[in-house]
Amino acid sequence: MSEVYFASATSYFPWQNMKISLEHLFDLLKIPQWIPERIRVGVKFETGHEDCTRYLSPLFVRTMLDEFTRLHKPPIGLDSINLWRGGRRYDPAGWVDKCRHHGFSMETLGTEIFLTEGYTGQDSKTLMNKLGKKIRVLEIGATVTYCQLLVMLTHVTGHPLLGFYGAIADLALGCTARKGKMRIHEDLLPTVNMEKCNLCGLCERMCEWDAIKVAETVVIDPKKCVGCGKCIVKCPRVAIEVTSNQIRDFQIKVADAASFIVQAMDSNIAYFNFLIDCTPHPDFDANSGIPFIPDIGILVSKDPVAIDKATLDLVNRVPGVRGSVAEQFNVLDNNTEKFKAISFAGAADPMVQITSAEELGLGSTKYELIDVWELENE
Numbered sequence: 001m002s003e004v005y006f007a008s009a010t011s012y013f014p015w016q017n018m019k020i021s022l023e024h025l026f027d028l029l030k031i032p033q034w035i036p037e038r039i040r041v042g043v044k045f046e047t048g049h050e051d052c053t054r055y056l057s058p059l060f061v062r063t064m065l066d067e068f069t070r071l072h073k074p075p076i077g078l079d080s081i082n083l084w085r086g087g088r089r090y091d092p093a094g095w096v097d098k099c100r101h102h103g104f105s106m107e108t109l110g111t112e113i114f115l116t117e118g119y120t121g122q123d124s125k126t127l128m129n130k131l132g133k134k135i136r137v138l139e140i141g142a143t144v145t146y147c148q149l150l151v152m153l154t155h156v157t158g159h160p161l162l163g164f165y166g167a168i169a170d171l172a173l174g175c176t177a178r179k180g181k182m183r184i185h186e187d188l189l190p191t192v193n194m195e196k197c198n199l200c201g202l203c204e205r206m207c208e209w210d211a212i213k214v215a216e217t218v219v220i221d222p223k224k225c226v227g228c229g230k231c232i233v234k235c236p237r238v239a240i241e242v243t244s245n246q247i248r249d250f251q252i253k254v255a256d257a258a259s260f261i262v263q264a265m266d267s268n269i270a271y272f273n274f275l276i277d278c279t280p281h282p283d284f285d286a287n288s289g290i291p292f293i294p295d296i297g298i299l300v301s302k303d304p305v306a307i308d309k310a311t312l313d314l315v316n317r318v319p320g321v322r323g324s325v326a327e328q329f330n331v332l333d334n335n336t337e338k339f340k341a342i343s344f345a346g347a348a349d350p351m352v353q354i355t356s357a358e359e360l361g362l363g364s365t366k367y368e369l370i371d372v373w374e375l376e377n378e
C-alpha cells in the first residue's frame, strides 16, 4: 500500500495555509534521505497557455524551488512545449516571453526555467522500453534526463480524452519531446459526423497540419492528420468524433509513455497534485471555464498511480460547483464520476490509464491517505 499525504485547502488557522502546507508536505517526503548527495533536481510545472488564467500559481513553484535551495541542491525549473503549434507556447522565444507574462521568470522564481526539450525546443533522447503495451520507443525531453530527481508539480484539471490531467498524464505529456507527443497521439484520427456539422469551417482554420477541407462536406486527410485532437475539442457542434476504442488506446499509450519517464529517472520522482482551481480543460488550452469542484488541497506521494487514484476519489467525493460543467453534465452531487462525465462524449474513464500504469508496475491503486495536519496533532 502506498502513502499519499494530503493537506486540505480548508485552513482554519493562518499556519495551515496552502503555502505553509506545501512546505510541510515537502518535509514529509524526506527527500534528502532517498536521493544521492550530489544531484541535479528538476522541478516540472506547467506555465500555461498564453490566454489561460488559472494555471498553477508561481508562488507554489517558488516555494518548492526555495525548499531545494535551502537544502543546498539548487534546482532548475522545467516546462514543456505544446503539441499544438499555434500561440507562443510552440516557439521557444515566444515561450520565454509568455512565461514572463504569467509571472514565471528568474526574478520571480530565483532560478532559471528550461524547456524539457532544451532551448531549441527540439532536444530529445530516444528510449526503448519493452514493458509498453502499445509504445516501445519514445522520444523524451533531453533536459529531463539531465536531472537525477524530478519533482512534478501537477495542476489537476479535466482532460477531454483522459478524463483528467494528473501525475500520469503530466509524466507522459509534460516530459516527452514533441516527437514523442506525436507518437502518443498518432492513432487519434477523427471522423466527422455530418448530421451534427453545419459546415462553419472553423475546424479547417484551426487545423495546423492542413488536414481538413470544408466544402459541401468535411474531409480529413489521414495522411496529413497527426491526431492532435484540436479539431475534436474546438468544434462548436461536437461533430468531430473519435471512438471509445481510440480514446482507450490513447489512455493506454499515455500510461506507456509515463513508464518511460519513470524508467529514465530510475523512479526518483516526487509527485505533487494540486487540486485547486480545477478547470475542465488542461492549462495548455486557452479555453477552460470556471472550476467545477471546490478547492480540495494538495496531495503528495512517491507513487504516481496512488496519487492519481486518490485524486480521482477525492474529486468524485465532493459536490460539483453550480454554473460549471458539473451542472451541465449533471454531476453536482457527491460521489459522482465528474471527470468521466465532462470528458469527450463521456467516454474517457480515468481508471483506464490508472489501471494500465499499475499493470506496468508504476505503482498501486491501494493507498493510505494521510492528513498532514492530523499527523502533526498526534
Ligand code: SF4
Pocket: 192, 196, 197, 198, 199, 200, 201, 202, 203, 204, 214, 218, 234, 235, 236, 237, 238, 239, 240
Ligand atoms: S468545426 Fe465542426 S461544425 Fe464546423 S465545419 Fe468543422 S466539423 Fe463542421
Ligand code: SF4
Pocket: 188, 190, 206, 207, 208, 209, 210, 211, 212, 220, 224, 225, 226, 227, 228, 229, 230, 231, 232
Ligand atoms: S484533423 Fe484534427 S486531429 Fe488531425 S491534425 Fe487536424 S486538428 Fe489535429
